[in-house]
Every structure is written in C-alpha cells, then in structure tokens.
Amino acid sequence: MTSFGDLLGPQPTLLPGDDEAxxxxxxxxxxxxxxxxxxxxxxxxxxxxEAALSDERTITAYAYARTGYHRGLDQLRRNGWKGFGPVPYSHEPNRGFLRCVAVLARAAQAIGETDEYARCLDLLEDCDPRAADELGVG
Structure with missing residues (x-):
C-alpha cells in the first residue's frame, strides 16, 4: 500500500538528496x-x-524554479519515478523539487501563464495532495 492509500499505485519515490549541498x-x-x-x-x-520571487524578480524566479524542476525530474526518473505516483513532501530530500514546482506555479500565475500554473498545481496534487498547502500554493 502506498502512503496515499492506493493499493494498486506505485510506491512513493524517495529521493536520496544531496547532503553536501x-x-x-x-x-x-x-x-x-x-x-x-x-x-x-x-x-x-x-x-x-524563492529569494528571487520574494524580491519580486518574477522572471528570474521562474527561470531558477524551472531549472530546479527539471533537475528534480531527472533525479526522480533515475530513482524509478515513471512520471506519476507519490513524491511525498514529508520526505525532506523531495522538498527541493516540490518547492521548485511551487515557485514555478506562483511565478507562472504572476505572469499570466495560466496553463503552466494549472499544470504545476496538478503535479503537486499528484505528487502529494498535502504539498500545495504545505508550500502555500493554490
């Protein structure tokens, strides 16, 4: 059983993290x-x-978040994620990726990119239904 109660779904993906970083x-x-x-x-x-977004440098925040998002996707795939399934917010090393998705959502919303905003919210929901609330998005 996965941590989200789906008996048939994939097991949660738990990233190893980067201890030095x-x-x-x-x-x-x-x-x-x-x-x-x-x-x-x-x-x-x-x-x-997050720092760029708090300084109202929205495009810079968008670019940094997109970079972190893509780096996170690479790590998730290397760790068995198939593009769907749980990526728990409760697992600390997953939070870098999830935080990038949240900033990407906020930056996309700020520049009127509604499709990207919706995709990011959907991804957060698919990864962990609690993530958007934890990250203050949505």
Missing part, C-alpha cells in the same frame, strides 16, 4: 555558490527561486 545551504553559503558547485541539487535552485 543541503549542509552548505544550512550553513548559510550563498545559494548561487551551492547551485554552481551542485547544479543537480534542486534544493539550491529552490532557495534561489
């Missing part, structure tokens, strides 16, 4: 430095995207 970010290393040193770490892109 996460440690650097927690030690207040500049996210730009972390992303440059660890470009596959969605969490670094999430930090950059």
């Amino acid at each position: 996460e440690s650097l970010l927690l030690d207040h290393t500049a996210p730009e430095e972390v992303a440059a040193a660890h470009p596959t770490a969605s969490i670094a892109w999430a930090y950059l995207a």
Whole structure:
C-alpha cells in the first residue's frame, strides 16, 4: 500500500538528496555558490527561486524554479519515478523539487501563464495532495 492509500499505485519515490549541498545551504553559503558547485541539487535552485520571487524578480524566479524542476525530474526518473505516483513532501530530500514546482506555479500565475500554473498545481496534487498547502500554493 502506498502512503496515499492506493493499493494498486506505485510506491512513493524517495529521493536520496544531496547532503553536501543541503549542509552548505544550512550553513548559510550563498545559494548561487551551492547551485554552481551542485547544479543537480534542486534544493539550491529552490532557495534561489524563492529569494528571487520574494524580491519580486518574477522572471528570474521562474527561470531558477524551472531549472530546479527539471533537475528534480531527472533525479526522480533515475530513482524509478515513471512520471506519476507519490513524491511525498514529508520526505525532506523531495522538498527541493516540490518547492521548485511551487515557485514555478506562483511565478507562472504572476505572469499570466495560466496553463503552466494549472499544470504545476496538478503535479503537486499528484505528487502529494498535502504539498500545495504545505508550500502555500493554490
């Protein structure tokens, strides 16, 4: 049984994370430095995207979030995700990807890209029905 109660659905995908990138970010290393040193770490892109969005640099936030989203998709696929199925928010290493999706949704909404906004909300819902609320989207 998956963590979302679907007996026939795929098991949740739990990303391994990037301990070094996460440690650097927690030690207040500049996210730009972390992303440059660890470009596959969605969490670094999430930090950059969230900061840009809070500074009202919407297009920059969109670009950072899209980069982190695509890096996260690559990791998910390498870890058995087939484009659907649970990606639990409760699993800390999944949060970089999910945070990027949330910022991408907010940035898309801000520039009037309603189709992308809806796709991001659908993806968050498919990954974890609690993720959008946890991330303040929707």
